[in-house]
Amino acid sequence: MTTEPKKILVIEDEEDVVNFLKMALEDAGYEVGTAYDGEEAWLRIRENKPDLITLDMIMPNKTGIGLYNELRHSPEYKDIPIIVVTGVDTTSYGQMSCKEFLEKRAVRQPEAYLVKPINAEELVKTVRGVLGE
Amino acid sequence: MNDSILPNWLHSEAFERVTQNIAIIDRDFRIVEANRNFAKTFGEWQGQYCYKIYKRRDTPCESCLAMKTFEDGKSRVKDETGYDQNGDFAYYVVRTEPIPAADGSIPYVIEFSDDITESQEIQRVYHVLFDRVPCYVQILDRNLRVVRANKKQRETFGECEGRHCHDVYKRKSTRCHPCPALLAFQDGQVHTAEHVGVATDGREILFVTTASPLSRGDNQITHVIEISMDVTAVRTLQSELQKANALEESLINNSTDGIVAFDEDGKIMIINPAAELILKCPVGEAVGGGILKDMFPQEFQEILDGRSADCHLEESCVIAKDQERIPVRFNGVALRNAGNSLGCAAFFQDLRPMKKLEEEKLEAERLAAVGETVAGLAHSVKNVLQALEGGMYALRSGLSQKNEERVLKGWGVIERNFDKVTSLVKDFLSFSKGRLPETQMVNPNELVMEVIALYKDVAHNAKVRLIADLEENLQSAPLDPSGIHTCLTNLLSNAIDATVLSEKGRGNVTIRTREKNGCLIFEVSDEGCGMDYDVKRKVFTSFFTTKGGGGTGLGLLTTRKIVQEHGGQIVLDSEIGQGTTFRIELPRHRLPSPTQKPSDS
Structure with a gap:
């Protein structure tokens, strides 16, 4: 296969986690960009449109839900598949967990969920599944 | 002998013993004889004219009784007024009798007079009393018809004479029950009853009537006098008072x-x-x-x-x-x-129910904090686990790829997160330890001074100046000294960190104590970087930290928990670039009771 590697943007605020995701995905042959918060995420998306996004739901500056909705409402980027990464499913969204919230409110459901802690094998398998590889 | 006693006595004594005043006057109206009583009443009379003595006149009176008796020889009676020997006005009744001579002429007239000044006066007083007394007064005959009524009664109930009393007072044609007048007629005693009457203007009048029998000498009761006291105002006041009393009583009792x-x-x-x-x-x-x-x-x-x-x-x-x-x-x-x-x-006011609610609220707040903490702990542990997972991946793949850089990187991640778990467990243990604060009476200022002494060197090395701004004469309070100590060290170390992280990298940190509105206040202020809205919002949520790997995010949470256990709250005031103030407010009345005596420590 000589096709160009697929581009993945990892949006995550924990440095150790970012490093791990980047490393594991690069080892699987993907080109990985990273963003630590919502603002940086938009910069990266605009300069180099990714084929897939992993999005951590608890981040500074902009909540994961906010960024998720912006992406889904953006004509240009609404079709980028998103894997939602959650830590613990706390009651951060009223009485609902993040997953329940998305199921009730989101215009389109995420392509997949990953619940921390994630191991490399599971991560790569999920990404491949979403990208139809 | 005895036969002469009576004529002698009549001749010499009777004239003087008669209780009336007696004067004999001649046809010139000159007093020729008078008895002692006359002299007592009218004074010296010898050689005086009767009009001079009786009336202080210099000429005979126009309607002189004696003059008529001299003319026709008939006796007469008349009420007269004149003056007594002191010149005071006097009422008297005069009877004139002719003293005829043998030839039928009348040379003298004898005048008997009774001083009735006193009885006249009594009568006048009676009239005034009858009319002016502030009561309704009426005299009833045996048919219960009004013979006389006083002015006040006539003004209130209209003309009454000849009408039945029940008609006058109540405009009804039948007798009242009970009728005090009837009872008085029957047994000759005084009777009292309360009635409601109607005045001519339609007003309702409450009155208390006393009926007293009036009798002539033979004990035959011919009339009854009824004196009625208007008690409308009294009764109105009484009923108002009763109402007020009942209201007051029910307010007090309920x-x-x-x-x-x-x-x-x-x-x-x-x-x-x-x-x-x-x-x-x-x-x-x-x-x-x-x-x-x-x-x-x-x-x-x-x-x-x-x-x-x-x-x-x-x-x-x-x-x-x-x-x-x-x-x-x-x-x-x-x-x-x-x-x-x-x-x-x-x-x-019994404060026990309120106290109980307060305790329940405090307990609920504690439980909520524990719940939040557990959720936060799980989140934090998952992040650490995730990092460890990543570290292990790097280590494993580094080893298999013989990539030393990757091995070292992975090892670094594992070490760092191992430390993180260690301090997390330590903080969590201190957070979950001893839910009930062990309080004793302590001086808040002393606590502050201890913490400042502890942080003197740290602050000095960090180029931070510690300032103690303490309220004087602060009362001791039941506090958990080690708990409050933890709170103050947490806040102080945060403040020092914030100062170090600020652009200047130096500044003052002030610890304040205050007493305000029954509230004990600790304040820790820095001149550091301040917080934006998002940080402020998350500052008390579990495991939030801006210090990267340096903090567990449990410090402020623990502080809040301890403050809540003391019944207080912690508030924060912060502006970007202006610094931050954390304020612990402890209402004294919510502080727990001391569990130990100060001497136990």
Whole structure:
């Protein structure tokens, strides 16, 4: 296969986690960009449109839900598949967990969920599944 | 011999012994003879004219009785007025009798007079009294018809004479029951009854009637005099007073606050059911004044003793009969009416239900904090696990790829997160430790000084100046010293970090103590970087930290938990670039009771 590697943007605020995701995905042959918060995420998306996004739901500056909705409402980027990464499913969204919230409110459901802690094998398998590889 | 006694006596004595005044006048109206009584009444008469003596006139009177008797020889009676020997006005009744001579002529007239000044005066007084007395007065005959009525009655009920009394008073044609006049006619006694009458203007009039029999000498009752007192105003006042009393009584009896009133001598006048319940005194069982000294707060004793006018105690306690201390809000007030002391009253609200609610709320807050903490802990642990997972991946793949850089990187991640778990567990243990604060009476300023001493070197090395701004004469408070110590060190180390992280990298950190509105306040202020909205919002949520790997995010949470256990709250005031102030507010009345004596420490 000589096709160009697929581009993945990892949006995550924990440095150790970012490093791990980047490393594991690069080892699987993907080109990985990273963003630590919502603002940086938009910069990266605009300069180099990714084929897939992993999005951590608890981040500074902009909540994961906010960024998720912006992406889904953006004509240009609404079709980028998103894997939602959650830590613990706390009651951060009223009485609902993040997953329940998305199921009730989101215009389109995420392509997949990953619940921390994630191991490399599971991560790569999920990404491949979403990208139809 | 005996036969001459009577004529002699009649001749010489009778004239003087008669009680009437007697004067004999001749045809010139000159008094020729008079008895002692006459002289006593009218004074010296010898050689005087009768008109001079009787009336102080210099000429005979126009309608002179004596003159007529001289003319026709008939005797006459007439009421006269004149002057007595002192010149005072006098009423008298005069009867003139001719003293005829043998030839039929009348040379003298004898005048008998009775002084009736007194009876005239009594009659006048009676008339005034009858009309002016502020009562309705009427005289009834045996048919209960009005013979006479006084002015006040006529003005109120209209002309009455000849009408039946029930018609006059009530405009009805049948007798009243009971009828005091009828009873008085029957048994000759005084009878009283209360009636409602109708005045000519339609007003309803309440009156109390006293009927007294009037009899002539033979005890035959011919008339009854009824004197009626208008009691409309009195009755209206009475019924208003009754209403006011009933209202007051029901207010007092139904109050959920305890109310006790004392007279001037400290004896209980009023004690309501709520007070009996709070003080645990069974209904009706009198509380002796003696033991009250121990039941109510000292401030109230001063009111009882007249040394103070009132007291308002937001939180105090009364001691029930079984010696239990009941927390109450207490008001005491001296009772006065127009400057006169009437005693004093105590009002107290049982604070036990409120206290219980407060405790329940505190407990709920604690449980919520614990819940948040557990959720936060899980989140934090998952992040650490995730990092460890990543570290292990790097280590494993580095080893298989013989990539030393990757191995070292992975090892670094594992080490860092191992440390993180260690401090997390330590913080969590301190957070979950001893849910009930162990309090003792401590001086808040001393606590602050200890913490400042502890951080002196740290602050100096960080180029931070520590300032203690302490309120003087701060009262001791029941605090958990190690808990508050933890709070202050947490806040202080945060403040030092914030100063170091600021652009200047140096500045002041101030710890303040204050007493305000019954609230004990600790403040820690820095001149550091301040916080934006998002950070402020998350500052008290579990495991939030801006210090990267350096903090666990449990410091402020622990601080908040300790503050809540003391019944207080922690608030934060922060502006980007202006610094941050954390304020611990501890309302003194919510502080837990000391669990140890200070000497135990």
